[in-house]
Amino acid sequence: MPPRAPPAPGPRAAAAAEDAGDADRPAPRPLALRPWKWLLLLALPAACSAPPPPRPVYTNHWAVQVLGGPAQADRVAQAHGYLNLGQIGNLENYYHFYHSKTFKRSTFSSRGPHTFLRMDPQVKWLQQQEVKRRVKRLVRSDPQALYFNDPIWPSMWYLHCGDKHSRCRSEMNVQAAWKRGYTGKNVVVTILDDGIERNHPDLAPNYDSYASYDVNGNDYDPSPRYDASNENKHGTRCAGEVAASANNSYCIVGIAYNAKIGGIRMLDGDVTDVVEAKSLGVRPNYIDIYSASWGPDDDGKTVDGPGRLAKQAFEYGIKKGRQGLGSIFVWASGNGGREGDHCSCDGYTNSIYTISVSSTTENGYKPWYLEECPSTLATTYSSGAFYERKIVTTDLRQRCTDGHTGTSVSAPMVAGIIALALEANSQLTWRDVQHLLVKTSRPAHLKANDWKVNGAGHKVSHLYGFGLVDAEALVLQAKKWTAVPSQHTCIAFTDKRPRATLNH
Numbered sequence: 001m002p003p004r005a006p007p008a009p010g011p012r013a014a015a016a017a018e019d020a021g022d023a024d025r026p027a028p029r030p031l032a033l034r035p036w037k038w039l040l041l042l043a044l045p046a047a048c049s050a051p052p053p054p055r056p057v058y059t060n061h062w063a064v065q066v067l068g069g070p071a072q073a074d075r076v077a078q079a080h081g082y083l084n085l086g087q088i089g090n091l092e093n094y095y096h097f098y099h100s101k102t103f104k105r106s107t108f109s110s111r112g113p114h115t116f117l118r119m120d121p122q123v124k125w126l127q128q129q130e131v132k133r134r135v136k137r138l139v140r141s142d143p144q145a146l147y148f149n150d151p152i153w154p155s156m157w158y159l160h161c162g163d164k165h166s167r168c169r170s171e172m173n174v175q176a177a178w179k180r181g182y183t184g185k186n187v188v189v190t191i192l193d194d195g196i197e198r199n200h201p202d203l204a205p206n207y208d209s210y211a212s213y214d215v216n217g218n219d220y221d222p223s224p225r226y227d228a229s230n231e232n233k234h235g236t237r238c239a240g241e242v243a244a245s246a247n248n249s250y251c252i253v254g255i256a257y258n259a260k261i262g263g264i265r266m267l268d269g270d271v272t273d274v275v276e277a278k279s280l281g282v283r284p285n286y287i288d289i290y291s292a293s294w295g296p297d298d299d300g301k302t303v304d305g306p307g308r309l310a311k312q313a314f315e316y317g318i319k320k321g322r323q324g325l326g327s328i329f330v331w332a333s334g335n336g337g338r339e340g341d342h343c344s345c346d347g348y349t350n351s352i353y354t355i356s357v358s359s360t361t362e363n364g365y366k367p368w369y370l371e372e373c374p375s376t377l378a379t380t381y382s383s384g385a386f387y388e389r390k391i392v393t394t395d396l397r398q399r400c401t402d403g404h405t406g407t408s409v410s411a412p413m414v415a416g417i418i419a420l421a422l423e424a425n426s427q428l429t430w431r432d433v434q435h436l437l438v439k440t441s442r443p444a445h446l447k448a449n450d451w452k453v454n455g456a457g458h459k460v461s462h463l464y465g466f467g468l469v470d471a472e473a474l475v476l477q478a479k480k481w482t483a484v485p486s487q488h489t490c491i492a493f494t495d496k497r498p499r500a501t502l503n504h
Contacts, residue, residue: 089281305347
């Protein structure tokens with residue numbers, strides 16, 4: 001077991017920037033966006049021209065690149081008054097240092113201790129960790145059908161589409177995939193969030209401790225922190241959508257109700273580049289799918305994305321995860337539609353390594369919170385106007401809820417559906433899964449004015465990507481799928497300097 005870190009400083013991640021200070025403080029160095037997604041060919045809208053963000057908040061944690069292995073890292077840390085908390089995920093030669101005599105949170109970077117650390121000949125790079133503002137993407141405000149004894153199963157309208165009691169006009173065909181025998185068996189899904197209630201009666205049968213970790217507390221128990229407001233309910237709700245146990249006479253049925261479910265608790269504290277890299281790098285050869293329903297502020301002003309370490313963690317996952325087949329990262333596209341936010345300004349959803357998922361209402365309308373951008377790949381049902389139904393799932397304190405909302409809903413739904421496809425074909429690569437979603441998703445009754453036919457003959461929209469996910473079509477195609485070629489990168493040079501990069 002790695003050395004235990006001191007308690008995570010500060011309040012929850014979503015309040016971190018507010019605690020930091022006023023909005024008129026000078027901005028840090030602006031982020032450079034890269035053309036990560038082959039769909040992202042249009043110029044960013046004017047909404048991406050943001051006012052200066054608040055001054056960064058620095059912690060007493062450092063990411064340090066030390067050559068020579070763990071023993072050398074321990075020596076360097078001890079020589080300069082730091083505690084080495086171990087390697088950062090799977091990133092070789094990168095270590096997590098902690099300095100007890102530096103302010104836990106400060107708007108000024110430390111000028112003293114790390115000056116000498118930087119001069120050590122074994123240290124090639126270091127970075128004092130900044131608090132990142134990360135918000136959970138939750139909107140606050142038939143005779144042939146399968147039978148389950150779970151009491152809220154009849155209320156799962158988005159899985160009953162097509163029967164005589166349903167008002168929705170198209171279906172994701174999850175029941176059809178179940179009838180073909182696919183329920184997520186032998187597939188492992190992990191929720192990157194504020195923890196999951198591992199002893200919840202609907203989650204306990206499928207809970208997998210080996211797919212779980214508490215990055216905030218540096219231990220192996222991802223249970224959420226309880227308080228009167230139940231603010232850390234988000235991860236438990238997402239987990240239930242994926243893998244709530246079936247036929248246990250309790251609550252709901254998960255889309256992949258025989259899959260293993262884990263949780264990475266990482267949003268209940270200061271979110272830094274180290275925290276994100278550690279979370280993205282938990283057991284990539286064991287975990288198949290990582291589901292994340294959070295990201296930078298959806299305020300129409302923020303342009304942000306993964307830092308140096310998180311980028312490397314993504315790349316490590318897709319190159320070496322799942323024994324070289326590639327980890328599958330599923331991401332909620334964002335809830336900033338009312339603020340004019342654009343998911344192209346979010347470096348997590350527009351990364352070529354993630355599957356960005358959008359939402360539609362039960363009647364196929366654009367939800368009021370929906371963000372539009374060309375990186376969106378596919379869509380599921382979620383909440384909409386006050387008269388439209390929301391999503392039912394597991395909740396904190398061993399309860400259930402019928403009020404789960406936003407694109408937070410859609411990412412775990414797709415994670416569960418991908419688990420069905422991996423059961424059908426465990427050799428799918430991360431690129432295969434993206435191709436399969438493009439091939440099998442369909443516009444159905446989704447209402448948008450921008451549906452276009454692309455060069456490959458697929459209808460695509462900036463609201464919904466390639467359309468509503470079809471679980472049955474996905475598993476059928478997965479079963480007979482031939483792997484697509486490996487990713488390759490084309491770089492165009494002008495005057496002997498790189499001009500543009502395009503990933504295929």
